[in-house]
Amino acid sequence: MELTFDLAEKFLAAQPFSVLLGARLTAFGDGGATLELDIRDDLKQQNGFLHGGVLGYAADNAITFAAGTALGPEVLTGGFTISYLRPGAGAVLRAEAKVAHAGSRQATCTCELSTIDGDGKATLCAVAQGTVIAARR
Structure with a gap:
C-alpha cells in the first residue's frame, strides 16, 4: 500500500500523543515529511524554552x-x-x-528542527538522524 498525504494525515490524527501536542503534517512525499506544532507555554521547560522531549518527539515522528x-x-x-x-x-x-537511504526493509533519515518566530524567521535548533524499519506482518 502506498502512503499518501491523506493517509499519512489520518495516521497522525490516530496518534493520541500527537493530537495532544497539536502536531500537523505540512508536507509529505518524495522522500520527505514536515511536521509542525505550535509552541505553547505548557510545552516549555523551566527556563522558558521548548522542552527537549518535544523536540525529540518531533524528530522521531517526522523521521x-x-x-x-x-x-x-x-x-x-x-x-x-x-x-x-x-x-x-x-x-x-x-x-x-x-x-x-532506503532499502526494502530499512531507511535512514535525517531531520532538521527549526523554530519559527512571529515574523516567519526560522532558527535551526536541533538536528537528528534515525533508522526506521518496515514492520510488515
Missing part, C-alpha cells in the same frame, strides 16, 4: 513519516539520535525530515 514514503505505512522507529544546537524559542516548531 518515521519520511521513511514511510519509501517503506510504506507499516513502519517503526529503530532508533534515533538528536543534537540540540540552541534553545528552542519562537511560535512554531518545524521538523523537516528526509530519507538519506
Whole structure:
C-alpha cells in the first residue's frame, strides 16, 4: 500500500500523543515529511524554552513519516539520535525530515528542527538522524 498525504494525515490524527501536542503534517512525499506544532507555554521547560522531549518527539515522528514514503505505512522507529544546537524559542516548531537511504526493509533519515518566530524567521535548533524499519506482518 502506498502512503499518501491523506493517509499519512489520518495516521497522525490516530496518534493520541500527537493530537495532544497539536502536531500537523505540512508536507509529505518524495522522500520527505514536515511536521509542525505550535509552541505553547505548557510545552516549555523551566527556563522558558521548548522542552527537549518535544523536540525529540518531533524528530522521531517526522523521521518515521519520511521513511514511510519509501517503506510504506507499516513502519517503526529503530532508533534515533538528536543534537540540540540552541534553545528552542519562537511560535512554531518545524521538523523537516528526509530519507538519506532506503532499502526494502530499512531507511535512514535525517531531520532538521527549526523554530519559527512571529515574523516567519526560522532558527535551526536541533538536528537528528534515525533508522526506521518496515514492520510488515
